[in-house]
Amino acid sequence: MKKKNRISLLSIIITVFIVVVLSASLSGCQALGGRFGFGSTNTTKNTSSGIETATVRRGSIIQSISTTGTIDSSDTQILSPKVSGEVLQSIDVGKEVKKGDILLKVDNSDLQLTVAQAQINVENAENSLKEAKISYQAALDANHVAIQLAKLQIQSAQNSVESAANSINNTENSGSSSVKNAQLAVKKAQDSYNYSIAQAQISLNQAADKLNANATDENKYSYQSAYLSRDSAVASATNALDSAIAALNQADAQARAGNEEAKIAYENALINQSSTYWNTLLSQEQALQKIQSSAISLDTAQKQVELAKLNLEDASKNLNNNTIIAPFDGVILSSTYKTGQIASSGSSAISIASKDFIITTSVNETDMPKVAIGNKATVSFDAYPDQEFAGEVIFISSAPTVTNNITSYEMKVKLDKTDKVKLLYGLSTNLTIITARADNVLMVPIQAVYKENGKEYVDVLVAPPSTTQSNTTSTTRIKRTNNATNNTGNTGTNNYSNFTKTTINAKDVTASSIKKVEVTTGISNYNFVEIKSGLKEGDIVITSNIKLTNQQ
DSSP states (O other): OHHHHHHHHHHHHHHHHHHHHHHHHHHHHHHHHHHHTTTOOSOEEEOSSEEEEEEOEEEEEEEEEEEEEEEEESOEEEEOOSSOEEEEEEOOTTOEEOTTOEEEEEOOHHHHHHHHHHHHHHHHHHHHHHHHHHHHHHHHHHHHHHHHHHHHHHHHHHHHHHHHHHHHHHHHHHHHHHHHHHHHHHHHHHHHHHHHHHHHHHHHHHHHHHHHHOOOHHHHHHHHHHHHHHHHHHHHHHHHHHHHHHHHHHHHHHHHHHHHHHHHHHHHHHHHHHHHHHHHHHHHHHHHHHHHHHHHHHHHHHHHHHHHHHHHHHHHHHHHTSEEEOSSSEEEEEEOOOTTSEEOTTSOOEEEEESSEEEEEEEETTTGGGOOTTOEEEEEESSSTTOEEEEEEEEEEEEEEEETTEEEEEEEEEESOOTTSOOOTTOEEEEEEEEEEEEEEEEEEGGGOEEETTEEEEEEESSOOTTGGGSEEEEEEEOOSSOOOSOSOOOBTTSSEEEEEEEEEGGGOOGGGEEEEEEEEEEEOSSEEEEEESOOTTOEEEOSOOOEEEOO
């Protein structure tokens, strides 16, 4: 970079010197018209020995700037190992490599164990997942069984309640029927009692009437028999009535007891139904909880499998990341580790520059407005002084660089073809950037144009001396002075091209043979200027600074 700065400073000094020389030359040209005395009727004579002239012609003018640079890479990368370990293979600085070449290899035996362990973890996680699926299915089945069993138990409890309710009704009906039958038996016994007593009393009264009428022994015996029959009938009827009443009481007691038992059985059925309901509800809730717990375990097992697989994938990647591979064809700029050393993950191990070369240069701030992306360039190398190459500006930095109070801007140039030579990173280059070009235009030597009052003029020789044939005429090869390309195939000021310059005898030139013509100029370089209007091809213009004196 220091070399570039020194060369740039030298270019600036040369440019300033040339501008000063041109300014002095133009000043002489500007004074030429006045010294010729245009508009005067006096005859003047040139006191110098000869006048230089040039013929207006067509050609190409190339405007350019020159600078120096160095071969740089279009892509430079710093590569780091992704795993730590002992270096098994490394590359030396300066070696050229192809895309895909191994630049650094690290021992990955520990990673192989990690991968094996990760594989085992995957298998264990998959087994756990299988068990979780089985548990989940078992929970679903248990829930299904619990639901079906709950339906059966609830139905059974409901049936028991209904049966108990029916039993109450049956018991009540049976008891009521028994009581009614017993009550009928009592009524029958009472009726039989009354009838038997009445009949026995009638028989006794009849026997008493007979006895009272005739107190015979037979009547006495009849009375006595009737009396005994009545007592017997009373006793028998009383026993039958007592038995019927006892049966009625027993039937009523049994009906009451049966009804009470039926009510107790009904209440027990209701209690059993409620207990069955809550037990089945609890079973179903427990079954649902078991399903939820199994689902969570299943989800956890699934995630454990995924995590184990990710760990295996990561370990496998690290296993394959023990090498640094060349990302492109290039040259090794630096190599940190040697074989046997321990490389650290993420450290700067290799720096590589692509062999897709570009040229890095800088442009002075005074030339910065002239250049643009896409400008063509001619490039030569100190290493290959006899060859020139074509290129194109692909980048211009907007950020300035200030060195020793000199402001410049970085610029990059892409070379077209360099198949014939071997380019190396860091080679010095000389560049000519073509900033403007005009082809097939009228052109004159730059010293033929001078300025007056902000306008541009040339002096045209309108009446060449009759002795022109005896004057000295030469065809001069004008060597380019701005390092522009010489392989464009166009003639112009930037080539070694034929441009006719004639020196005529100054004694034969008078002011009347010279015409001051205003011109419009276009682009120019250090040698020639484009003429847009005012002249035509073949006109002869004066290019030297002469002085004419009055003749008597």
